[in-house]
Amino acid sequence: MAQGRSRSALAVMGAAALLAVLAIPAGGASAGLWSPPREPVEDFAPDGQISRAMVPTLDSGTVPAAKLGRTTVTEIQRTGPSANRLDIVFLGDGYTAQEQGEFLAQAKARWAELVTISPYSRYQNFFNVWAVNVVSKDSGVDNDPTLGIERDTALDSYYFCGGIDRLICVDTAKARAFATRAPEVDLMLVVINSDTYGGAGYWDRKLVTFSGTNIWSAEIVAHELGHSIGQLHDEYDYGDGTVYSGGEPSQVNVSTLTADQQVAMQKKWWRWMGEPSITGYQSISTWEGAVYAQFGIYRPSWGSLMRFINWPFDQVQREAMTGKFFELSKVLETNSDSTLSPTATLDLGLPALVGASWTTRWTVDGAPIPQWNDKTVVELSELAIGVPSRLAVQVGQQTSWVRDPAVLAHLTSNRAWTIVPSDG
Numbered sequence: 001m002a003q004g005r006s007r008s009a010l011a012v013m014g015a016a017a018l019l020a021v022l023a024i025p026a027g028g029a030s031a032g033l034w035s036p037p038r039e040p041v042e043d044f045a046p047d048g049q050i051s052r053a054m055v056p057t058l059d060s061g062t063v064p065a066a067k068l069g070r071t072t073v074t075e076i077q078r079t080g081p082s083a084n085r086l087d088i089v090f091l092g093d094g095y096t097a098q099e100q101g102e103f104l105a106q107a108k109a110r111w112a113e114l115v116t117i118s119p120y121s122r123y124q125n126f127f128n129v130w131a132v133n134v135v136s137k138d139s140g141v142d143n144d145p146t147l148g149i150e151r152d153t154a155l156d157s158y159y160f161c162g163g164i165d166r167l168i169c170v171d172t173a174k175a176r177a178f179a180t181r182a183p184e185v186d187l188m189l190v191v192i193n194s195d196t197y198g199g200a201g202y203w204d205r206k207l208v209t210f211s212g213t214n215i216w217s218a219e220i221v222a223h224e225l226g227h228s229i230g231q232l233h234d235e236y237d238y239g240d241g242t243v244y245s246g247g248e249p250s251q252v253n254v255s256t257l258t259a260d261q262q263v264a265m266q267k268k269w270w271r272w273m274g275e276p277s278i279t280g281y282q283s284i285s286t287w288e289g290a291v292y293a294q295f296g297i298y299r300p301s302w303g304s305l306m307r308f309i310n311w312p313f314d315q316v317q318r319e320a321m322t323g324k325f326f327e328l329s330k331v332l333e334t335n336s337d338s339t340l341s342p343t344a345t346l347d348l349g350l351p352a353l354v355g356a357s358w359t360t361r362w363t364v365d366g367a368p369i370p371q372w373n374d375k376t377v378v379e380l381s382e383l384a385i386g387v388p389s390r391l392a393v394q395v396g397q398q399t400s401w402v403r404d405p406a407v408l409a410h411l412t413s414n415r416a417w418t419i420v421p422s423d424g
Contacts, residue, residue: 336415
């Protein structure tokens with residue numbers, strides 16, 4: 001079941017009630033005059049609708065280290081080396097030196113909420129999570145709670161971005177500069193010192209802004225990571241009669257092909273076609289309307305997290321996210337092709353799965369070692385292994401969440417080591 005918001009209420013609203021992108025004032029610019037560059041961000045309405053807006057680009061360029069001041073980095077979660085994990089960095093804006101404890105508490109709370117959402121919940125240990133304590137002179141951010149309020153903050157965040165009251169924009173260069181204080185950064189989550197609903201998703205910059213204490217913040221983050229991690233497209237439209245005119249999208253969750261065409265051609269989500277959607281509403285099919293167009297393009301489910309916030313991912317999206325968690329984190333690409341002594345302890349370095357388990361099959365010189373099945377840490381001294389020998393393991397995760405062989409390939413890895421005499 002989709003949690004929280006009434007599904008029947010959304011059904012009444014229908015696709016025709018999706019918010020259109022609000023017009024952004026031209027600021028007096030006329031033909032022939034320079035106008036500031038703009039970039040797309042996503043806007044999240046309180047009723048669950050999502051839309052796009054073109055907003056002024058706020059990027060101060062290269063930020064000298066001397067201007068960043070003193071920062072501290074707090075480890076919220078570290079499950080392994082960054083080379084084999086995805087690193088999320090929380091940043092705060094509008095938090096004074098005295099409010100850094102509040103920022104850290106809010107960052108931890110939003111992370112805890114995010115990992116209640118599937119499939120983040122199962123693979124939460126694929127992530128390292130850091131908090132960079134960014135100190136602002138003033139508490140709060142511009143235009144909050146009303147337009148015209150100005151505050152001096154480290155990242156220059158502000159509501160009413162592009163004229164939209166809930167849209168929170170940020171100086172992306174400053175955010176990136178502070179984020180690099182963490183050991184590694186793949187994704188940036190900017191926590192705003194406010195309880196006013198709002199946020200924004202910068203697709204290309206892998207950056208999300210959201211209010212620190214609002215109940216919808218984790219949903220905003222989950223949707224945005226669907227883009228940056230899962231490579232999923234948006235599934236909403238504006239109910240304005242637009243007909244999709246592009247080619248077949250590369251993203252797995254949108255298609256110009258009908259259900260019959262997908263099955264006949266074995267394309268896109270044909271493996272899931274006709275099954276009840278795990279969103280709890282209707283079945284996997286080809287529901288018309290996606291990629292901001294009302295007609296001529298299809299999505300797998302009537303509603304999902306890529307269409308509304310506070311809805312689950314459906315099967316197609318969950319499969320894509322699962323595959324990308326493995327592919328991008330490289331959790332299966334650790335510590336192989338090296339030498340070991342016959343008395344060594346070998347730890348595969350795998351993160352713990354929540355509600356699932358790893359499958360391992362070990363061999364030495366091609367002979368199975370059945371007593372080691374599904375072990376991720378083994379003691380070589382348990383076996384009388386001659387030297388030199390070749391120890392190998394096939395490791396992976398078996399899950400009904402993945403059916404596409406191309407995605408399944410990311411969930412399995414083969415590793416091997418040479419057993420050599422101990423030194424001395």
